[in-house]
Amino acid sequence: MPLSDPLPKNFDFLTAEPKLYSHWEQQGMFRAEPDRPGPPFVIVIPPPNVTGNLHMGHALDVTLQDILIRYHRMKGDNTLWMAGTDHAGIATQAVVERSLAAQGIQRRELGREKFVAKVWEWKKTYGSNISRQLRRLGASLDWSRERFTMDEGLSEAVQEVFVTLYEQNLIYRGERIINWCPSCRTAVSDIEVEHETHQDHLYYIKYLARDLEPLIVATTRPETLFGDTAVAVNPDDPRYQGYLGKTVLVPLTGRQVPVIFDSYVDITFGTGALKVTPAHDPNDFTLGRSHKLPSILAISETGILTDAAGPFAGRDRLEARGDILEALEREGLWVKTEPLEHAVGHCYRCRSRIEPLVSMQWFVKAGPLAETAAQAVRDGRITLVPASWEKTFFEWMDNIRDWCVSRQLWWGHQIPAWHCPSCGAVIVERQAPQACPNCLGPMERDPDVLDTWFSSALWPFSTLGWPKDTPELRRYYPTSVLVTGFDIIFFWVARMMMMGLKLMDDVPFRQVVLHPLVRDAHGQKMSKSKGNVVDPLEILDQYGADAFRFTLASQAGPTRDLRLDAKRIEGYSKFVNKIWNAARFALTNLNEAQTAAEDTPAPEALVMPQSLPDRWIRSRLVGLTAKVTEELEAFNFDRYCDAIYQFTWYEFCDWYLELIKPILYGSTEAASALKAGTLANLRLVFSDLLALTHPVMPFVTEELWSNFAEGPLMLAAFPAARTEDLDPESEKLIGFLMDVTKAVRQARSDFRVPPGAKVSPIVSVGDQALAELLTKEGPLLLKLMGADCLRLAAAGETAPKGTASNVLSWGEVWTPVLSHVDPLAEAARLGKEKAKLEKDIGAAKAKLQNPGYLAKAPAEVVEETREKLEDFEARLTLIDRTLGMFGSLGE
């Protein structure tokens, strides 16, 4: 009789997860020590926004990193997973600003100093949210080293890098056309602009010329005409040769501007005449530079029209458009309007329409840095996984433009530059200067802050203590792997490469693992407006971290989308339950054995498994261990999960545990002799399985581990493949026994044998060895096939009258036919099977008669086809015989 349950019936993850996590953390198991031995394995977390909440992207990213970190920690590497958060300039400032506005406080009224203090307060209150949420996922981050991009040390790193790059002429200040977000009221970089295709209009407007026909230009933004300082045509355009050296009148302004000739202008677009607004269009800016045109600001930093717009001054640029067109029409200068589809830039933060405008900003000269970074990928010092991203990466790196790094915000790293209001001098220094070096007057610090991504770019070394020379920096840089979504290759990954190579003179990481983006069950991007956002915290509450992590990892292949379906998570939560119950089974038997002293497993039983099922599962475990290691090393998280799932469920539970039951429960002498060895083997195989599964399902495996082995699983050795356990013979034999079992089950099902009824299958086996095997190991199978005995067919024995047949490639199995079988239905089913067999036979025969096939196909392929043909034909014979029998039954 089994003892009382050693474990509750299900895994209570809501109780167990926090308990296990705080134990790990309190025992310092996440903590890395530079002086510990072992090859370093280092990952820096992509720092989440300090005021953010856990979303699906984090959940996936962190799960994959934790799998790698736990695997390497168990392997014995000196493992560091750096924790930290990002100050997230615009995002955080906007959040705090909104919260203050709700209390009726305006940022500008508050003033810079007080506002920044409010943000710090905010960070203090909400900054640990995200870390708490990451803990719930089981992330084994080294919290003792947690960093924040605005920490003192990291701020020092930012300043040091800025000054160094400035000194090397890799940072400059200049008046350029930049992307301006009128709503955030700051400059943003090129990649922070999202282009969206819009159904827009192309407006044709007359620019009057003295003594000549009016020039008609086409524009999508008529409101910018107040900033026009020229009209451009192509020098090869025959229509406009007469305008050389002439001027035209900008509508509504009374201003004469020159007609310039430039091959940039596309003769075929619109009218071939282009209005030039250097202050508000990147191309026009370039044209303006090369033709030395003045620049007139028509749109202000808040998106309203400037005084240059005359009567329209002070109005929003988009809202005024209609009235401007009306005014043009009244003057007879509007020609026509055509629909036009074109891309319009939007701020990636606030979605408002970006206005290009000329402004004084700081820039990083990206060309030389990008070249070095691209080189590191070209020569393999950094590899991208999957490698298909390389082309996109090079495309961007080879055409990179300078990076506008100044932001007109208050929250962030203030630029270490000082201006002299009296003489205009600008200096960049590590320390605030006492006075202007030119005129000795007082200096003012540049009010701008740096792009958030500037400090993120330093993350792999700033978090390790740079610019100080620390043990961590020496031990852990370069880091090993960077895991992130492909959406921030340009924002972050490329810039870390540039900065790392520049400042550390070495790559920041050796491999970049780019994972998919999480979408909803229908492949739609999750967004608040669509209402399809799934909150990871709810998933964690409902299904637990292990099932959630397994779901994410099992879908993290080299694709771009990861469709998250609650049904799948539910499915894997059942897998957690399966593991839990396999443990209950194992423990019940192990505990029972322990109470009976004579059954205590002998140590030597561990070395050499005795029974066939034990030999088999040990051999299969070698394969699993090798596969798991291989897939983890190659970042094939999906295949790793698949291997674990298939083995655990279909080999370990469905077959191994069932096959050893006769040994564990049996009272025969043979069973007793094997029992101790089987129990020892069960313990060994199951603990290995727990260890192999731990990286992806840390909680349930750790919880169960203490019942099977000493110490924390988290720090246990990752199983190595015991190749000496490889046992092809046992795999072949068990394969045979499985075939017999399945055939009998199928026959039972086909002939509707009631579940309770025992059958007495007669098995005919061609091979003497297999016959002996069946005699010896047959008892293990009886329960699985619902038989009371298993009889070998005598030589030449055929199906007795009144029995039906099924067939296997190796022989035949008969089971008694029950009277309630519906002959018509069975005949129909067999007829279908027969048709398929005949088709297969025809195909195989055709192959074997094909001279080309015989000559060119590999010998083993041909041999295989021959065997198949024999098999098919044998089965066909049996089916015919059965059909004949049904014929006689019908009479």
Next chain:
RNA sequence: AGGCGUGUAGCUCAGGGGGAGAGCACUACCCUGACACGGUAGUGGUCAAGAGUUCAAAUCUCUUCACGCCUACCA
């Protein structure tokens, strides 16, 4: 406009030159002493279309179609 990617069972996807696979869903039966969050047996597909290479193509090549995504200075 270029680049990348994807089209395989009702759904989500794996596979990747020699008999079309998994999970979920569905059908039938079963509470057998780990698990009904379970078990057994099934149903279900011109592997997007066309052409080519090959003894052999879902798989390789080309073309087409559909759907995604990214990059871009067409006003």
